[in-house]
Amino acid sequence: MLFITSCKKDEPEDPIIPNEEELITTLNFSLTPDGGGTPVVFTFQDLDGDGGNPPTITGGTLDTNATYTGSLELLNELESPAEDITEEVQEEAEEHQFFFQTSASGINIAYDDMDVNGNPIGISTIVTTNGASTGTITVTLRHEPNKDASGVSTGDITNAGGETDIEVIFNVEVQ
């Protein structure tokens, strides 16, 4: 009967706020022009995670007939200082792969890195442009894809499988 008499004060203790170290709040896709210059940075940022406020998405403009070095950065900015999640992906490179799909006809994105099995990862890329066009770039990160499936090593996501950890869409213009 003890718990009945004490019930008025009986309430849950303050929940421990979890350390959301796995969360990815930010994706930066930086394209540095060959031969130097200011990088073009595509950014997806959702500082409070899945719920709450909507994310902010920043697209970018590329030059025609140019070559860029692409570099992806994943951050958890809920932590202070921000935690670099790119390292986690790099450490488990065989289990991860980025895919790049674009609807802009003048853009080509090629892998510029490899895991220990010689399969692409996609943290580093070479981006080349042709004529003027507009459209979107979709960046997808798959966890545990089948990297040996047909077309996957050349960046075709169709047979990759696995589960999607990231899927963000940026507006892009080539002019």
Place this chain on the structure above:
Amino acid sequence: MWKFSKYVLVCSVILVLPVLTSAQNCNLAISGFVKDVSTGIPISYANIFVKELQSGDVTDSLGFFNIKTVCAGKYHVSISHIGCETQDLYLNILTDTTITVFLDHNSQLLNEVAIVGQGGKVTTQETQSLNSESIAQNSDKNLATMLENISGVSIIKNGSGIAKPVVHGLYGNRLTILNNGIAQSGQQWGVDHSPEIDPLVANRITVIKGVGALEYQGSSLGSVILVEPKKIAREPHLHGEGRYFFESNGLGNGLNLELQQYRKLLAWRMVGTLKKSGDDRTSKYFLRNTGNQEANIALQFEKSWNKKCYSNLYFSSFNAKLGVLRGSHIGNLTDLEEALERDVPFFTEDNFSYSISSPYQKVNHHLLKFHTKYNLSEKQWFDITYAGQYNLRKEFDVRRSGRSDQPALSLKQVSNFIEVKYQNFLQRNWEFKSGIQINRVDNTNLPETGILPLIPDYIAYEYGIFGLLSKKFNTTTLEFGGRYDFENRKVATVSTSVPREIIRYENDYDNLSAMGGITYEFDKGWKATYNIGFAARNPKVNELYSGGLHQGVSGIEEGDPTLGKEISIKNTLSLKGNVNNMLFFEGLFYYQNIDNYIFLNPQDEVRLTIRGAFPVFKYEQTDARLKGFDVATTYKATERFNITGKYSYLDGYDLRNHLPLVYMPSNNLFTELNYQIPELGKFYNVGFQINSRYVFEQKKLLPSQDYVAPPASYYLLGLRLSAEKQLPKLRLNMFVRAENLLNETYRDYLNRQRYFADELGFNLIVGINISF
């Protein structure tokens, strides 16, 4: 030296005595009749076996048996008949003895219960049950799948190993499951959380397809499932049962051991179960990571202090690791759309494996119950019960950087329950029962996940008081009752906005429930029953405060803190009886209105996250109507041959939005043909069964209500062969079952993995049950 000779003396007395008496009288007879408990009609072809004599008799067409030339002494006598629970008697034979044994025979054809439950409460509500015989012959199944052949019961599955029962379209928090009289306390809100109960500890599993469970604490809106362990038989010797099964699909193995002994000082019973299975197989491919492992134990002690006071202590521990199909673990809507288009799920492998890795669930549930019954007189008593439950649920997902070993969901629930009940059989067939109940539930998220909790922490106090009254006239039984509940719930959760902060809520609910029922018995064993019940269910924390991504269904689910309680009115009308004891019929019609029915409604909004776009579902309320019927009929062509058909129909409708309700069971038709042979060579009670299940397509849903149309109808064929054999000291009970005999490829609407994979293909199960 003195001690030794005394020992010898005692022994020789025991040994010599029977010899002496037998020399005097070995011309005694044990004879009698075997009859059906509900109708009193004689049962022919029942087997009577006397262990000490290694012989027996079979009843004739009058249900009569006669075992002659028996010496005086004590004997273990077992009376068995196919499909019935074997009755074991321990008789002290001094003179010619005539006994009448009642078996639950005819009623078992339709899973009807003839014997009133413990405590002798007469109920007008429709009850159906599985006896220990059917539990033993389905020892490979879990609690929900065991109940599947009871009409009106369906199951919601998440793959093959995770299943929860659905009665008349209601499940989870709307259906109370009582384990040994105690409402199961765990995370019932999850559609993919199966009840943490080992059915092999039970002697009887009963489904009350009722209108109100006023006697029990819990949030039932009508139906209740009772899992009841056996009372320890008043038998001084050590007795027990050992069971083993093997199933070809999933290469499953199971072992179950039960021991019991009745001593005046203390009676005890112990049951232990071990189960292990690996990847199941559809008609075409293995389902990777669908293995299960279980280790359970139950201990039971009973003690009569004196003629008035009796106590029992019960402890059970359920521990399971349940694999979830690897290919059903997906990231976002794009992944789901891709999975829907595939014939074979992602991650499917060519080889079988026992290994279980992420995603999987690890569940522990412990129950401790102490019950004392104090008799004021033969017709009046108190029951005082304490029960403590500890439920731990951890769910593991595929995660980055070795975090797959860290649960993504980790919930602990501790509940403490006290109940005092009073029962009185008054004059002129009045029966009165009442009680008070207090329950405290403490639900905590363990902070090891590194993820915002899906449901909040809370401490809830539930107080209940009830009264039930029934009266039996000549042909009429009346029952009515009322119940009052008060619940106070204090909630603490973490905000989804940043900076993360703690938000607190407090809910108070008070509810009144009531029910009434009348049964009228016509001539020749036909009876009709009408019941009406009024009940309420408080919104649960997941419906109020959950918020976040539900991985398995690729949706963001959001609670609504302003939800009110559900209010239900359910009517049932049943008719049952038989024609010339040949044709048995049972029909139950129900009509239930649930005001403020809580459901997940898909929103027009799509939410953008870093993982892509997700559809949003919100908990909303509407007015729901469930109507349906269960009919079952058995034709007993001869003593040896019978045929049974059962059909269940259900229509669930959202009255406010003018839409069908989602997740309502499909209509289904079950038939079985039984042929039984009392004696065949060295075997007896040999049974042969062909059964079939036809599940209709759920055609009522609109295309906008699901990602993909409900699966097509399907037809499954099964076989069962069972036999018993008596050895000098042991009784063997064997079965072979074949399921999905034609290796059909099919999917079921109530299986949440229907988006990803087919159901199980052919499965052969072999089981043996040894009792001593």
